[in-house]
């Protein structure tokens with residue numbers, strides 16, 4: 001079987017579906033956290049894959065396909081927000097996260113819930129930078145490229161996001 | 172070094188991108204300053220917690236048909252053919268197997284978590300047979316009812332993570348229960364079932380409290 005990226009570039013939608021199945025989970029997770037609205041996140045995922053299909057002939061494999069796709073998702077999400085000035089759904093922040101002993105909290109599903117809810121409460125730009133840097137592992141230079149903000153702004157937003165999260169999780 | 176200066180450098184300290192001299196200055200400040208020690212510990216927790224978040228979440232419905240339709244409407248591309256389900260079946264089977272294995276590992280790792288305030292017994296119950304199992308099921312149902320009412324107040328990513336974890340735990344419960352039926356005297360299996368139940372209650376309890384904001 002030949003490489004699905006190559007076959008998709010040549011216009012084979014079955015091959016593109018293989019790529020969709022492989023990557024949709026990560027794209028959806030990002031869109032869900034950025035948009036904070038499940039129906040809106042589904043639209044953004046669809047837009048991302050349609051745009052990727054259009055741009056695929058220009059994909060030369062300089063970056064991993066996943067990273068390339070991710071960049072499109074970020075662009076689609078941020079461009080859409082700029083264009084429509086779409087207001088985000090309001091999500092209340094957690095009122096009383098558990099005051100667990102700080103040093104000994106191990107990763108567990110309950111802590112994941114608290115973290116998701118705290119991330120949802122961040123301002124949009126701080127949230128985007130935090131997700132890209134601390135959850136997805138991109139560097140500031142890459143984030144600047146993906147989002148169109150300056151590298152210094154990315155650092156400043158990360159600084160802000162981490163401190164807001166610390167407060168939210170330790171109230 | 173003041174606490175404000177410490178805070179300004181903390182992110183680079185945590186990212187380990189400071190040179191040795193700077194790092195030593197921060198270490199020295201930390202030794203003498205409790206509030207910065209707490210700040211540092213809490214920031215480490217934020218980062219550790221971010222690292223445990225699922226980076227992949229399956230959409231609740233298949234988005235491919237809509238995408239395929241849009242691709243087909245692009246004039247430059249050939250029409251979309253659908254892929255028969257059986258071609259995906261082995262992949263799905265593999266994913267299910269992976270989830271089952273993960274559930275067991277998760278439950279094993281979580282057995283030493285601190286107890287939470289729930290209505291079910293906190294110690295491993297000595298009730299023989301499946302009476303204790305039923306107690307847990309009833310307690311979980313109570314919490315699930317409360318959670319259903321407040322669910323709209325949770326961020327969708329929170330709901331997705333909640334559902335994913337509940338599915339993992341439920342699979343572990345089913346698995347442990349089946350194993351226990353075949354081998355009722357096995358204490359390890361009882362502990363496994365108990366651990367899964369307790370983890371489920373803990374999760375439901377935390378989620379319920381998140382809805383009350």
Ligand SMILES: [Zn+2]
Pocket residue numbers: 173174177200204205206207
């Ligand atoms: Zn200090």
